[in-house]
Amino acid sequence: MAPHQVRRPFKRAAISDQQKRRELALLRQQQSRRDSQHQARSSILSLQPE
Amino acid sequence: VAGIELPHKQWPELIGSLLSNSHQLPAHVKQATLETLGYLCEEVSSDVVDQDQVNKILTAVVQGMSSTEVNNDVRLAATRALYNALGFAQANFTNDMERDYIMRVVCEATLSPELKIRQAAFECLVSISASYYEKLAPYIQDIFNITAKAVREDEEPVALQAIEFWSSICDEEIDILEDFVGEFSGDSEVPCFYFIKQALPALVPMLLETLLKQEEDQDLDEGAWNLAMAGGTCLGLVAQTVGDDIIPLVLPFIEENISKPDWRQREAATYAFGSILEGPSPDKLISIVNVALDFMLSALMQDPNNHVKDTTAWTLGRVFEFLHGSTLQTPVITPANCQRIISVLIQSMKDAPNVAEKSCGALYFLAQGYEDSGSSSPLTPFFQDIVQALLVVTHREDAGESRLRTAAYEALNEVVRSSRDDTAPMVMQLVPLIMMELHKTFEVQKLSSEEREKQAELQGLLCGCLQVFIQKLGAFEQTKYVFTQYADQMMGLFLRVFACRSATVHEEAMLAIGALAYATGVDFAKYMPEFFKYLEMGLQNFEEYQVCAITVGVVGDICRALEEKVLPYCDGIMTQLLKDLSSDRLHRSVKPPIFSCFGDIALAIGENFEKYLMYAMPMLQSAAELSAHTPGFDEEMTDYTNLLRDGILEAYSGILQGFKSTAKAPLLMPFAPHILQFLDSLYQEKDMDDAVTKTAVGLLGDLADTLGSHAGPLIQLSVSSREFLNECLSSDDHLIKESAEWARLAITQAVSG
Numbered sequence: 088m089a090p091h092q093v094r095r096p097f098k099r100a101a102i103s104d105q106q107k108r109r110e111l112a113l114l115r116q117q118q119s120r121r122d123s124q125h126q127a128r129s130s131i132l133s134l135q136p137e
Numbered sequence: 138v139a140g141i142e143l144p145h146k147q148w149p150e151l152i153g154s155l156l157s158n159s160h161q162l163p164a165h166v167k168q169a170t171l172e173t174l175g176y177l178c179e180e181v182s183s184d185v186v187d188q189d190q191v192n193k194i195l196t197a198v199v200q201g202m203s204s205t206e207v208n209n210d211v212r213l214a215a216t217r218a219l220y221n222a223l224g225f226a227q228a229n230f231t232n233d234m235e236r237d238y239i240m241r242v243v244c245e246a247t248l249s250p251e252l253k254i255r256q257a258a259f260e261c262l263v264s265i266s267a268s269y270y271e272k273l274a275p276y277i278q279d280i281f282n283i284t285a286k287a288v289r290e291d292e293e294p295v296a297l298q299a300i301e302f303w304s305s306i307c308d309e310e311i312d313i314l315e316d317f318v319g320e321f322s323g324d325s326e327v328p329c330f331y332f333i334k335q336a337l338p339a340l341v342p343m344l345l346e347t348l349l350k351q352e353e354d355q356d357l358d359e360g361a362w363n364l365a366m367a368g369g370t371c372l373g374l375v376a377q378t379v380g381d382d383i384i385p386l387v388l389p390f391i392e393e394n395i396s397k398p399d400w401r402q403r404e405a406a407t408y409a410f411g412s413i414l415e416g417p418s419p420d421k422l423i424s425i426v427n428v429a430l431d432f433m434l435s436a437l438m439q440d441p442n443n444h445v446k447d448t449t450a451w452t453l454g455r456v457f458e459f460l461h462g463s464t465l466q467t468p469v470i471t472p473a474n475c476q477r478i479i480s481v482l483i484q485s486m487k488d489a490p491n492v493a494e495k496s497c498g499a500l501y502f503l504a505q506g507y508e509d510s511g512s513s514s515p516l517t518p519f520f521q522d523i524v525q526a527l528l529v530v531t532h533r534e535d536a537g538e539s540r541l542r543t544a545a546y547e548a549l550n551e552v553v554r555s556s557r558d559d560t561a562p563m564v565m566q567l568v569p570l571i572m573m574e575l576h577k578t579f580e581v582q583k584l585s586s587e588e589r590e591k592q593a594e595l596q597g598l599l600c601g602c603l604q605v606f607i608q609k610l611g612a613f614e615q616t617k618y619v620f621t622q623y624a625d626q627m628m629g630l631f632l633r634v635f636a637c638r639s640a641t642v643h644e645e646a647m648l649a650i651g652a653l654a655y656a657t658g659v660d661f662a663k664y665m666p667e668f669f670k671y672l673e674m675g676l677q678n679f680e681e682y683q684v685c686a687i688t689v690g691v692v693g694d695i696c697r698a699l700e701e702k703v704l705p706y707c708d709g710i711m712t713q714l715l716k717d718l719s720s721d722r723l724h725r726s727v728k729p730p731i732f733s734c735f736g737d738i739a740l741a742i743g744e745n746f747e748k749y750l751m752y753a754m755p756m757l758q759s760a761a762e763l764s765a766h767t768p769g770f771d772e773e774m775t776d777y778t779n780l781l782r783d784g785i786l787e788a789y790s791g792i793l794q795g796f797k798s799t800a801k802a803p804l805l806m807p808f809a810p811h812i813l814q815f816l817d818s819l820y821q822e823k824d825m826d827d828a829v830t831k832t833a834v835g836l837l838g839d840l841a842d843t844l845g846s847h848a849g850p851l852i853q854l855s856v857s858s859r860e861f862l863n864e865c866l867s868s869d870d871h872l873i874k875e876s877a878e879w880a881r882l883a884i885t886q887a888v889s890g
Contacts, residue, residue, distance in 0.1 A: 093263075093301040094362045095370050098451045100458070100498065104547035105597075105645070108604060109687065112648050115608070116690050119655065119697050120733065120787065123740055124835065127794040128842070128879055 156193050164208040171201050171211065175218030183225045191225045195239070198222055202242050202258075209251045216246050216257040223264050230269045240265075240276050247283050252292055259287065259298035266305040271327045273306075281336055285343050293364060300347065300367040303340060306332050307374035314378070333378045340375065341386040344368045348405035356447045356491045357539070365405070369412045376416035383413050384421055395432070400442035407436070407445060411452030414459050423467045426456055430469065434481045437496070443489055450485060450495030453478075457502035463509045470503065472515070478503070479519045483526040486545075490538040493530060497544035500527075504551040513557060520560045523552055524567065531574075537591065546598040550605045561609070561616045568606050568623050575599040575630050593639035600634060600645035603627060604652050611656030624657050628664045635671045640681035647675055647684065651691040654698040661695065662702045669706055676713040682724035685717065689730045696734075696741035704742050711738065711749050718756055725777065732757065732784030736791020744799040746792060753788070758811055761785050765818040779826045782819060786832040793839040802843050809848045812840055816857040831873045833857075834865040838880030841887035849887040858884055 156170075174194055186194070200206070201215025219239075229235040243265070246258035262280060266273065273280070280302065287299035313329040333340065347368025355361045376383045387409050394406035410429065414422060433456075436449045461469050470478060482503070485496035500523065507514045516523065527549045536542035553564050578596050581588075607627075610620040631653075634646040650668070654661045672695075675688030692710055696703050714731050717723050735753050739746040746753075764781040789812055796802045816833055819825055825833065837857055840848055852858045862884070865877035 093297050093367065095304065095367075097362070097366050097370065098447075098495070100501075104501075104550055105601065105641075108550070108601060108648060109683075111608070112604075112651055112687070112690060115655065116651070116693055120693065120737065123697055123737075124790060124794065127740065127797070128835075128838065128883075 153190075153193075156197055164211050167201065168208070168211045168214045171198065171214035171218045174198065175214065175221045178218065178221035178225060183227070186225060188228055191222075192229070194222055195219075195226060195229055195235075199239060199242050202246050204245050204249075209249075209254065212246070212249065213251065213254050213257060216243075216254055216261065219243070220257060220261050220264055223261065223268055230272050236269075236272060237275075244276070244279060244283060247287065252295060255287070255291065255295045256298055259284075259295060259302065263298060263301050263305050266302055267309065270306070270309040271330070273332070274330050277330075277332050277336070281339065285339065288343055288347060288364075288368075296347075296364055297362070297367050300344070300364070300371050303333070303336075303344075304367075304371045304374050307371065307378045310378045311374070333375055334382065337375070337379060337382060337386065341372070341383065344372045344375070345387070345390045345405070345409060348372075348408055349401050351401055351404060351444065356444050359539070365408070369408045372409060373412040373415065376413040379416070381417045381421050384417055384425075387413050388425070400440075400445055403436075403440065404442070404445045404448050407433070407448045407452050411448060411455045414452070414455040419460050419465050419467075423460060423465075423469060426460055426469055430456070430474065430478075434477060437481055437485050437492075443492060446485070446488060446492045447495055450482075450492055450499055453482075454495060454499035454502050457499055457506055461503065461506035463506075463511075470506070470515070475515055476519070479516075479523065483522060486526055486530050490533075490535050490541040493533075494539045494541045494544040497527070497530065497541070497548040501544075501548040501551045504548070504555040508555040513559065514555060516552065516555065517557065517559055520552070520556065520563055524549065524563065527552070528570070542595070543598060546602055550602060553602075553605050553609055556609065558613050558615070561613045564606060564609055565616055565619060568603070568610070568620065568627075571599055571602045571606070572623065572626060572630060575603070575634075579633055590639075593637050593642045596634050596637060597639070597642045597645040600631065600642065600649045604645070604649035607649060607652040607656050611652065617656065621657055621660070624653060624660070627653065628668070632667060632671070635674075640678070640684050643671075643675065643678075644681070644684045644687050647671075647687045647691055651687070651694040654691065654694040658698050659700070659702060661698045665695075665699070665703075665706060669709065672706075673709055673713055676710070676717060679717075679720060679722045679724075682727055685723065686727045686730060689714070689717075689727060689734050692734050693730075693737040696737040700741050701743070701745070703738070704745055707738060707742060707745070707749075711752070715752050715756065718760075726780075728760075729777075729780040729784030732760065732781070733787040733791075735788040739788075739792040739795035741795075743795045744801040746795050747801055747804060750792075750804065753792070754808055757785055757788055758808075761811070761815040765815060766822060775824065779829050782825070782829045783832050785815075786829065786836045790832065790836045790839045793836070793843040797839075797843040803847060806844060806847055809840060809844055809851055812836070813851060813855040813857060816861065817855055820857055820861040827870050827873060830865060830868070831870070831876050834862065834873065834880050835876040837862065838876065838883040841880065841883040845887050849884075852884055853888060 174197065178194070183191075198215050198218045201211050202219060206212045206215070226239070229239065243258055243261045247255050247262070249255050249258065262284075284299040284302050288296045291299070309327075310329055310331070310333055313327055317329070345368075347364045349365070350363070350368075351365040352361065352363050355363060355366070372383075372387070391406045391410050394402035395410075397403055397406075433449050433453055437446055437453070440446050440449065456469060479500075482496045482500050486493045488496070504516060507516055527545045530536060530545035531542050531549075533541065536545065549567075553567070556564060575596060578592050578599070581592065584592060607620070610616040628650070631646045631650055634642055637643075672688060672692065675684050675691070678684040678688070692714075714734060718728060718731055735749075735757070738749075760781065764778050764785060793805060796805055816837060819829070819833055837852070841852055862877055862880060865873050866881065868874050868877065
């Protein structure tokens with residue numbers, strides 16, 4: 088039976104730079120997807136009269 | 138064996154037989170029985186054992202733990218068994234008498250003459266603090282007395298568990314208080330008893346005492362964990378729990394000790410200060426920091442002790458992390474002190490590896506604070522010197538110690554990320570330098586396994602840097618063209634990185650390639666023949682699911698970059714993505730982005746997605762049915778369900794948009810009723826988050842836009858096209874409102890057409 092682990096991060100930042108890079112990549116991808124969708128939507132609507 | 142059989146209702150007599158032993162002598166049988174019960178509780182889920190058996194287990198265990206048990210081995214086995222059995226004791230903890238009895242026995246065991254029993258008993262208290270926080274009020278005063286005595290007088294393994302009890306209480310209260318201020322305002326199921334706030338006047342002095350119990354070489358030993366470290370960590374959690382109230386209790390300790398001749402006192406004072414910087418309001422801390430900053434900069438340069446300098450550099454990092462940035466009204470770093478701060482940090486990077494590592498960390502947060510500081514950065518005049526100093530650190534012979542090399546590259550990343558276009562030419566000069574470093578890692582042959590691990594780590598760091606540079610330079614028009622001239626060489630290096638076996642490196646290279654695809658656009662097509670096999674490998678990597686998740690994201694990047702030129706690779710990609718979705722082995726977090734990726738592929742290849750409809754649509758439909766209803770009130774599950782919904786909606790949107798204005802658009806008509814039904818049920822559940830709401834209303838518009846008059850009557854019948862759309866039209870969220878206005882227009886056209 089393993090004893091309760093008491094060691095916690097010591098003098099370490101809450102998130103690593105690698106994690107930050109992952110998250111920034113994800114944000115960029117989400118933004119690019121939104122932009123593509125936005126473009127797909129506006130390109131058709133612009134052709135049609137309101 | 139019990140772990141396998143009990144969940145299948147096999148071996149029902151096991152627990153009864155074991156319990157019949159617990160009254161038997163000799164003691165070693167009793168001990169073995171309790172150990173077996175402990176293992177059983179560790180292995181088996183609590184819902185497998187019925188309450189009657191749980192009661193019997195707990196009775197046997199608690200009897201074995203009681204002070205009347207003369208055999209210490211039996212008592213220890215019982216205490217360890219209780220640690221594992223606590224998860225089974227939900228019902229028993231709601232019964233006052235039973236709970237009182239368990240708590241009395243645990244508290245008595247913390248006073249045992251046997252160290253291991255005391256340690257195990259405190260482990261039980263830690264576990265109880267996390268599982269039964271709301272039941273602790275009647276016992277908290279006694280527990281404080283017991284833990285305080287242990288921290289001050291007992292041996293280290295016991296004292297560490299006693300401190301951990303309070304850290305665990307802080308964890309609980311931080312979570313509860315976050316729920317109070319978060320979006321689930323007032324919905325926290327557990328009330329906050331403010332144990333930390335009540336214990337504060339006695340708890341803080343106890344923790345401050347521990348800070349003076351450092352070990353001689355603690356900063357040089359990465360695996361070290363001692364009383365001072367545990368005490369400071371707990372103090373930091375206390376600060377996060379109570380905020381401003383901690384300041385007057387810690388300040389006198391800092392003032393008393395910060396200038397003492399004994400390094401332990403100076404280090405403890407600095408560590409106390411650094412520990413309380415997260416939690417209290419910046420207003421309360423900034424005036425103290427402004428007084429302390431000059432002192433700390435001098436200490437980092439002049440203090441004769443390595444530990445004091447280590448903690449000082451770390452504390453400066455915490456100051457920049459929590460009290461520096463565009464959102465703070467009073468700046469800690471001003472034009473008057475900026476140059477001195479930077480020159481001290483650069484100087485300190487030449488110090489011992491542990492101190493230099495903390496200085497790199499401080500520089501990281503200093504740069505981070507300028508990320509949103511407007512068109513010019515106060516770091517611009519120092520950019521060249523900072524980068525030069527960091528590169529020197531990466532080449533230090535001792536850079537492998539104390540994570541120094543990693544810290545230097547990470548600081549370089551942050552300095553580049555926070556830079557502006559005026560320093561872009563300097564970032565450009567870094568590209569060939571870092572590429573050369575990466576190239577050099579392939580030249581070394583015949584490595585031992587330890588050396589190979591270090592090589593992989595370095596390759597990961599260098600790929601990470603290149604990813605940041607690509608992202609930065611790709612965003613500036615004036616550097617984008619020059620930068621893309623390096624693309625061939627860079628891609629060649631990334632492909633060589635894939636020859637290594639380390640998952641971390643693959644992930645780093647994949648992230649960098651995603652950024653490269655985004656920056657190069659359609660030109661990325663020339664890399665696809667060679668890169669494709671690694672893309673497939675990434676999608677097949679179930680074990681290291683992060684690699685798989687990143688690769689799914691890169692597929693999206695490639696689709697947007699290549700558009701219809703991605704078509705030759707789509708059979709392979711779709712086959713693998715469908716396998717991923719069907720797999721029980723793949724971590725569930727990868728599944729929502731796979732659905733979004735279907736949308737990216739469909740949007741890129743348009744009506745060519747037709748051949749995948751027969752596979753993708755049934756998957757989407759069954760996932761949609763599953764995700765339409767949130768099972769129970771579990772915040773984590775709700776978040777996951779919303780991610781899944783968002784992925785499914787994005788897939789449908791991408792597919793509809795891909796088929797829009799093509800002759801094959803009517804092929805999607807048979808799926809329209811189900812899509813509308815999905816949207817209706819999401820609306821009726823009333824638990825969509827803003828992201829899902831925006832995607833859902835967008836999909837409603839896509840459906841109308843692509844299927845036009847064919848779907849008009851169907852759309853008009855749906856709840857989504859009326860109530861949901863109207864709610865979105867009056868939303869405060871401008872993105873939701875914008876999508877809703879577009880959907881209304883598309884629906885109007887579909888209906889009138």
